Amino acid sequence: xTDTLTGLAGASEEQVRxxxxxxxxxxxxxxxxxxxxxxASAEGSYFTDYNGxxxxxxxxxxxxxxxxxxxxxxxxxxxEQAARLTTVSPAFANDARSEAARLIAEIAPGDLxxxxxxxxxxxxxxNALRMAxxxxxxxxxxxxxRSYHGATAGAIALTGDPRRWPSEPGMPGVVRYWGPYxxxxxxxxxxxxEESERALQHLRDVIMVEGPQTVAAVILxxxxxxxxxxxxxxxxxxxxxxxxxxxxxxxxxxEVMAGFGRCGEWFAVxxxxxxxxxxxxxxxxxxxxxxxxxxxxxxxxxxxxxxxxYPGGLTYSGHxxxxxxxxxxxxxxxxxxxxxxxxxxxxxxxGPELRAxxxxxxxxxxVRGLGVFWALELVRDRDTREPLVPFNAAGADAAPMNEFAxxxxxxxxxxxxxxNRTHVVPPCTTTADEVREGIAILDxxxxxxxxxxx
Ligand code: PLP
Numbered sequence: 001x002t003d004t005l006t007g008l009a010g011a012s013e014e015q016v017r018x019x020x021x022x023x024x025x026x027x028x029x030x031x032x033x034x035x036x037x038x039x040a041s042a043e044g045s046y047f048t049d050y051n052g053x054x055x056x057x058x059x060x061x062x063x064x065x066x067x068x069x070x071x072x073x074x075x076x077x078x079x080e081q082a083a084r085l086t087t088v089s090p091a092f093a094n095d096a097r098s099e100a101a102r103l104i105a106e107i108a109p110g111d112l113x114x115x116x117x118x119x120x121x122x123x124x125x126x127n128a129l130r131m132a133x134x135x136x137x138x139x140x141x142x143x144x145x146r147s148y149h150g151a152t153a154g155a156i157a158l159t160g161d162p163r164r165w166p167s168e169p170g171m172p173g174v175v176r177y178w179g180p181y182x183x184x185x186x187x188x189x190x191x192x193x194e195e196s197e198r199a200l201q202h203l204r205d206v207i208m209v210e211g212p213q214t215v216a217a218v219i220l221x222x223x224x225x226x227x228x229x230x231x232x233x234x235x236x237x238x239x240x241x242x243x244x245x246x247x248x249x250x251x252x253x254x255e256v257m258a259g260f261g262r263c264g265e266w267f268a269v270x271x272x273x274x275x276x277x278x279x280x281x282x283x284x285x286x287x288x289x290x291x292x293x294x295x296x297x298x299x300x301x302x303x304x305x306x307x308x309x310y311p312g313g314l315t316y317s318g319h320x321x322x323x324x325x326x327x328x329x330x331x332x333x334x335x336x337x338x339x340x341x342x343x344x345x346x347x348x349x350x351g352p353e354l355r356a357x358x359x360x361x362x363x364x365x366x367v368r369g370l371g372v373f374w375a376l377e378l379v380r381d382r383d384t385r386e387p388l389v390p391f392n393a394a395g396a397d398a399a400p401m402n403e404f405a406x407x408x409x410x411x412x413x414x415x416x417x418x419x420n421r422t423h424v425v426p427p428c429t430t431t432a433d434e435v436r437e438g439i440a441i442l443d444x445x446x447x448x449x450x451x452x453x454x
Contacts, residue, residue: 132301199233289329350435
């Protein structure tokens with residue numbers, strides 16, 4: 001297609017690019033070295049640029065658009081709320097906010113019955129940590145290597161990957177531990193059972209040397225997201241729950257990425273029947289149609305603040321537009337069976353098709369995931385498991401992954417690549433045929449990665 005599309009107020013692609021380059025300061029980027037693609041429109045699992053090129057989105061815009069783009073009922077709910085009431089501060093009650101909280105409590109496990117709303121994931125983790133510290137009267141927090149918890153001061157200090165480095169020294173009281181990762185075990189485990197057992201023993205050891213009476217919380221991503229879709233081996237989360245109970249430590253499950261259907265359950269912890277004390281969420285709660293995040297709080301922790309004020313808040317906490325969109329989103333998920341669809345897609349299509357790719361491509365070292373939350377880990381050598389690019393590669397070192405991503409984009413697939421992995425994270429509403437279309441493109445693009453194997 002060669003038709004030139006126009007966007008907001010008829011802006012041309014050239015105008016968007018010019019203003020963007022001059023005035024938009026982009027996240028995580030060297031401003032002079034990037035050239036972000038202007039998106040003109042989107043629908044379902046696809047977005048379209050200003051030249052009419054359509055991309056199947058295997059990234060869900062930072063693993064976010066769980067419900068797909070421009071769901072008409074969700075758009076209508078926002079329009080209706082906007083026409084009715086657009087702003088109510090947290091000092092008042094509001095029907096959109098109370099209904100969103102009730103619905104979230106309904107789908108959350110166990111006694112997680114209250115919701116503190118934020119504008120995104122990082123703020124949710126900041127507040128979860130504050131609640132845990134005040135609830136326990138302790139200050140330390142155990143946070144995993146290979147984790148991402150957000151970019152605000154506390155959340156980046158909790159983060160266990162190189163994104164934290166430029167912000168160091170961070171927050172006092174953060175203690176690091178290794179979570180399970182069977183493919184590259186920190187514990188030299190040779191089976192999932194061994195990985196789970198050793199990771200739990202390690203966590204217990206860290207708590208003991210830190211002093212359990214000083215540890216307020218253990219925070220983990222239920223299924224680790226941007227650090228590689230690390231699905232916890234059987235028994236691990238149950239074991240963390242038991243250790244936290246034994247020492248009176250608050251268990252915080254960060255489900256900013258893994259929650260709201262992404263893993264084929266409302267919350268990823270549902271796979272293992274574990275109820276954390278706090279769950280943080282954002283992204284999939286309303287697919288980012290309006291910024292929203294929050295903390296779902298257990299009765300026990302909420303009780304700490306029943307007679308004593310909670311010292312924290314945000315002007316836009318529980319914003320009516322965001323909450324109305326969360327209500328509509330949860331209703332649509334229920335009506336359309338999206339959680340069940342996500343689970344079936346993982347079990348019947350994505351998992352089997354990605355494993356078939358691994359058979360054909362020597363560059364695929366590992367395939368892992370569940371629901372609509374998968375990754376292929378790419379390697380130079382399957383026997384040594386040497387990553388396709390060096391850890392934290394940039395510039396020329398990252399070339400093999402960049403070539404792979406470019407090959408996907410040329411064929412109409414927008415991938416989500418990070419370090420030596422490509423994540424397969426389309427909207428949860430993507431059809432089986434669309435997934436197959438995307439995996440057929442991955443199949444062709446992996447030939448590029450295969451050329452770098454030894
Ligand atoms: N936690 C996890 C697991 C995430 O993946 C992210 C973002 O990707 C965050 C927290 C931070 O969320 P936000 O960018 O909305 O602050």
